Amino acid sequence: MRIVAKLLEDFSEDWHWVELENPQEIDPDERVFKIDSAETLCGILLSGPTRTRLHDTGAPAQPDCPSCLQIVKPLSAELIQDISEALGD
Numbered sequence: 001m002r003i004v005a006k007l008l009e010d011f012s013e014d015w016h017w018v019e020l021e022n023p024q025e026i027d028p029d030e031r032v033f034k035i036d037s038a039e040t041l042c043g044i045l046l047s048g049p050t051r052t053r054l055h056d057t058g059a060p061a062q063p064d065c066p067s068c069l070q071i072v073k074p075l076s077a078e079l080i081q082d083i084s085e086a087l088g089d
């Protein structure tokens, strides 16, 4: 599950792509998840299993972390190409 979020306060002010491993929502109101682990695409790793509160209220559609954006854009282009090829375009 990949979301745009501030996973922890010490991720600073940037929104990151956060990849959650095996997330289970514990408290929907507080956005608390139990996760095996989580990692931002720019390489911030939160080891687990642990509980974490996601800060994704008001999250933009895209992160504003430059590193996350740089990593995602080429991947997205490749993915689109893969999908096009798979469809026979």
Ligand SMILES: [Zn+2]
Pocket: 014, 015, 016, 017, 040, 041, 042, 043, 065, 066, 067, 068
């Ligand atoms: Zn990032």
